[in-house]
Amino acid sequence: YIATLAALAEQGLDGNVSIKLTQMGLDLDRDLCRENIWRVVEKAAESGAFVRIDMEDHTRTDATLEVAREAHGWYRHTGVVIQSYLRRSAADVEALIGEGIRVRLCKGAYDEPADVAFASKAEVDESYRVLMERLLRDGHYPGIATHDEQLIAHAREFTQREGIGPARFEFQMLYGVRRDLQHALVADGYTVRVYVPYGREWYPYFMRRLAERPANLLFLLRNLVRDRG
Ligand SMILES: Cc1cc2nc3c(=O)[nH]c(=O)nc-3n(C[C@H](O)[C@H](O)[C@H](O)COP(=O)(O)OP(=O)(O)OC[C@H]3O[C@@H](n4cnc5c(N)ncnc54)[C@H](O)[C@@H]3O)c2cc1C
Structure with missing residues (x-):
């Protein structure tokens, strides 16, 4: 991460880094994890780069939010991810909006039990729509991370109707997935950030x-x- 941040700064690229806390030692030792995050955040602060803390499975949601809040306290260009499949997410979105923390909204990628997560696609999509509207209206430069054409069309229609300009949010997609859609959005004046695993x-x-x-x-x-x- 530190080398990547240095390379991004050297090339003058507006790149973010996305971090999974388990890769930073979350399950081994919370203090070690915080130290590692601190090192990345310190490096990011040299160039003003944004640091995103990814969200993992529901057993780690509280710990991830806690570390993300702490990191945001150290360096305000730090944000987190909220998953629309989790039943708790509406409350988390409200809290994060209040704290001024940037949110990337995604559907969620882990196999979760029904007591914590919606199981049907219809429920996950409806939750996404509601949380997305909330973030677009009052969030802080939200990242709308989906390849779902209907939700993307809804974001476009909602923001136009509400007078929310394209500079107030960005779309995010995975590297190599729906490149056609990525290009079409950019051609229409939207920002699209591509998530590149390495x-x-x-x-x-x-x-x-x-x-x-x-x-x-x-x-x-x-x-x-x-x-x-
Ligand atoms: C930038 C970014 C960051 C993310 N960060 C996190 C995170 O921190 N935590 C987390 O739990 N999840 C994360 N995800 C994953 C996310 O939760 C979903 O699992 C994933 O994006 C698929 O959901 P969808 O919104 O695209 O909708 P879906 O309903 O799953 O898919 C809609 C359509 O998109 C296309 N599509 C979707 N996924 C793929 C694929 N893998 N390959 C090819 N086509 C595909 C298909 O055409 C599909 O019909 C992230 C996703 C993105 C784009």
Whole structure:
């Protein structure tokens, strides 16, 4: 992360870094995790880069919010992620809006029990719509992280209707996913930030992407065969 932040600054790029706290030692030792975050935040502060703390499974939501709040206290260009599938998220969004902390809104990528998370796509999408409207209206430069065309169309229609300009939020998508949509949004004057995974610990990330869209496995196998052919 420190090397990436240095490279972003050197190239003059408006890049953010996104951090998973378990990769920073959250499950080993909370103080070690905070020290590691502090090091990243300190480096980011040299160039004014934004630091995003990703959200992991629900057993870590409280700890993640706690560390994110602390990091925001050290350096205000720090934000967090809220998942629309969690039943608690409306309350978390309200609190974060009040605290002036930037939120990336996503649907959520972990297999969660029904008592903490909505199970049906309809409920997760409806929750996304409600939280997105709330963040677009009163949030602090929210990141609308989805490839869902209906939700993106709703964001566009809602912001136009409410007079919320494109400079007040950004869309975010995963590297390589729906590039057509990414280009179309940029052509229409919207900001699109692309999430680029990198590094050696790629396996859990890769498995989550496969789990949310099993068709990707077929896509991967086809390309492997094609590359060898
Ligand atoms: C920038 C960014 C950051 C994220 N950060 C987090 C995080 O911190 N914590 C977390 O739990 N989750 C995170 N996610 C993942 C997110 O929670 C969802 O799992 C993921 O984005 C898929 O949901 P969707 O909103 O695109 O809607 P879906 O309803 O799942 O998908 C809508 C359509 O998008 C396309 N699509 C979606 N995913 C893929 C894919 N992997 N490959 C190909 N096509 C696809 C398909 O056409 C699909 O029909 C992040 C996602 C993004 C874009």
